[in-house]
């Protein structure tokens with residue numbers, strides 16, 4: 589199995605219902621809190637602070653073109669996009685399973701300004717200058733070709 593297949597398969601098991609993944613990344617379920625503590629030494633307060641800092645680069649009321657990569661299940665960012673109805677948001681991820689959940693979350697929230705693209709961060713299918721802002725959370729460790737990913 590090559591590295592791309594490994595990544596796809598690793599997230600496949602988490603993307604379907606994704607309650608484990610979402611609980612872990614938001615430090616909110618019992619198992620999620622345990623993983624947060626053991627792996628990242630974070631409690632809910634630290635986790636929330638980290639997220640606030642990471643999202644603080646998005647200007648309030650942002651209405652430009654934005655790329656999020658990797659979007660994963662969208663658990664961290666779909667609520668953000670609900671508050672940015674004028675933004676034009678493209679979400680990309682390698683795993684269709686993870687993104688399926690993000691699409692469902694966007695659908696539930698009635699988001700019309702968010703689209704989803706399956707792809708590789710190292711081979712983005714957009715011309716240079718397509719976006720005003722790029723958001724990337726919790727993904728760099730998973731990117732196979734880090735050099736290509738850092739050229740965004």
Ligand SMILES: C[S@@+](CC[C@H](N)C(=O)[O-])C[C@H]1O[C@@H](n2cnc3c(N)ncnc32)[C@H](O)[C@@H]1O
Nearest residue numbers: 658659660681682683686708709725726730731
């Ligand atoms: C830990 S998750 C982070 C997802 C989301 N940003 C979050 O914070 O919940 C890592 C994600 O990176 C995606 N990924 C791994 N390699 C990728 C690549 N080469 N291109 C795009 N996405 C990739 C995985 O499919 C997975 O959804």
